[in-house]
Amino acid sequence: MITPSTIAIFEHVMKQYAVELRQIGQTIDREPDRLTDFLHTSALQAINHMMIPPEYGGQPIVTIGQDRYYGLSSLERVITIEQLSAGDAGVFLGGPGPSMSSIVMIDLGDEEQKERFYSHFLKGPAWAVFALSEPEKGSDATEISTRITRHPDGGMELTGHKFYIGNGHRASIGLVFAQTNRTPLGIQVAIVDPSLPGFTATPLDTMGLRGLQLSHLQFEAFPLEEKDILGRHLSPTKRGLWGALRTFHRMRPSVAALALGVAQAAYDYVVEHRTIFTEREKTELERLEMRLHALRSMIRNAAAEIDHDANKGYLASLSKIRAASVAEEATEWALEMMGPGSMLEHPLLNKWYRDARAFEFMEGTTSIQKISVFQAYANGKMQHV
Ligand SMILES: Cc1cc2nc3c(=O)[nH]c(=O)nc-3n(C[C@H](O)[C@H](O)[C@H](O)COP(=O)(O)OP(=O)(O)OC[C@H]3O[C@@H](n4cnc5c(N)ncnc54)[C@H](O)[C@@H]3O)c2cc1C
Structure with a gap:
């Protein structure tokens, strides 16, 4: 602790x-x-x-x-x-590593599934995918169309597309969200082994966070068994998408921390590489430094509160909204401070500028986070914030 x-x-x-x-x-x-x-x-x-x-x-x-x-x-x-x-x-x-899939596994996996999942990373570096988003369905996860079909002989198969999936091209194990029937409780999470037939992963060419190798995954009659479905030992409201919502609340401060890290790097770069500042620039520098401090406190407070009570997801949403915009502003400001041509002359700033644009989309856009904050406010959860 x-x-x-x-x-x-x-x-x-x-x-x-x-x-x-x-x-x-x-x-x-x-x-x-x-x-x-x-x-x-x-x-x-x-x-x-x-x-x-x-x-x-x-x-x-x-x-x-x-x-x-x-x-x-x-x-x-x-x-x-x-x-x-x-x-x-x-x-x-x-x-490599289990990353976000680990939190889903801790919440929803049974003992056999956890042993199977974690053993992948103990043998050496390995990647896991967390596959929820689809080509036309990012923000509204309840509308996903990837399907798990059960056959009369007891066999099962997975069919559909997943898009913008981090490390999809590298993974040796994955968690995939799919419909078993057309109700929100019908969305389940399956453990998949990408070495089986019926799986393809195509890397996407992206501008930022290129190391993540976002991928397009395709499942065609991909074989599944009952033991691959997470949360069999849990009630319907605690497994699948609804069970995973608590996971999203717990992961969201991490996306805010990613954005803060890039913003801090851009700030530090300017402090290291510029020696003389005008009065106006000094004021901007001080203001950004204060915003970074405030953002760090906000993110750590949200994380600590969520460790205590995972229902306080609105705190994670607030910190993610703020962090994504600070990262965009800080990386743009750093380029301005280093003068004309800085995109070419300062490759790190060029990279951070591109990377920072991804945080708005990861783990839900600002509009979606605002809806979650408004819902918490409307149902009285936020009164004491
Ligand atoms: C770097 C990166 C890594 C990612 N990694 C993964 C991953 O590993 N696994 C995974 O499953 N996904 C991943 N994603 C996908 C990410 O979760 C989606 O991009 C995100 O959920 C937004 O979905 P979308 O891109 O389809 O945008 P859309 O949902 O199409 O949204 C487009 C625009 O419409 C707005 N909008 C949508 N719905 C509403 C609404 N109801 N009200 C108001 N405005 C709305 C949004 O705010 C946005 O501005 C990743 C994305 C990025 C950029």
Whole structure:
């Protein structure tokens, strides 16, 4: 469990990993496939083990104070991810490990499913996909059309398309959301093995976060068995999409932390590379510094509150809205501060500018987050904020 007094030590460890990510960030941005050349680095080795519970073989990050962090709380994750993202968000996201799928697995998987899932990452670097979005259905997950069909002989198959799926092209295991019937409770989560016939993954050419290799997944009569469906041991309201909603609340502060990391990196770059500032520029610099501090407090507070009560998802939404816009503004401001031609002369700023545009879409756009905040306000949950 992370405490305020150990945060600085933990950040120090993460900053060392961030240096490694920064060193390879531009190479991976140009050639995402080369990520596998760097799997031996201590940063990517550590990322592969993040978010694996100790009872399933997870290896903690151990600080000099002998504290052990598995990345299982939202607060641990936002501190970790901010630093790693300041190193390089694309390489961090493209790195191996169970990532967001781990939280779904913890909430919805039974013992056999958890053993099966986590064992993938213990043998060596491996990737998992979390496949919810579809070509025409991103924001409204209740409308997804990928289907699980049950045959009279007891067999099952998965058919449909998933779009913008991180690491889809690299994955050796995945969690896929699909309809079993046309009701919101009919959306279930299946564990899939991409080596089986009926699966194809095509990388998409993106402008930002290129290390993540967003992919288009296609399932054609892909074979499933009953043991592949998560949450068989849970009630219908606790499995599937509704069960996963708590997962989304717990992951959303991490997307905010990703955005904060990129914004902080852009700010630090300007401070390091510009020595003389006009009075107006000094004011802008101070204002951005204060906004970054305020955003960090907001994200950590949201994460700590959500660790305590996963229903406080509106706090995550508020911090994600703010973080996505600060990242966009900070990266644009940094380019302006470095003068004409900075897109060409400062490749890191060029990269962060492109990367920052992705955070608006990850884990729900600002409009969707605002709807969630409004619903919390309308039903009285937000009175004490
Ligand atoms: C870097 C990155 C990584 C991603 N990784 C994954 C992943 O691993 N797995 C996965 O499943 N998905 C992933 N996604 C997809 C992401 O979740 C979707 O992009 C997001 O949900 C938005 O969906 P969409 O792109 O279809 O936009 P749309 O839903 O088509 O939205 C388009 C626009 O319409 C607005 N809009 C939509 N509905 C409403 C409404 N009801 N009211 C008001 N405005 C509305 C939106 O705000 C947006 O501005 C990733 C996306 C990115 C950019």
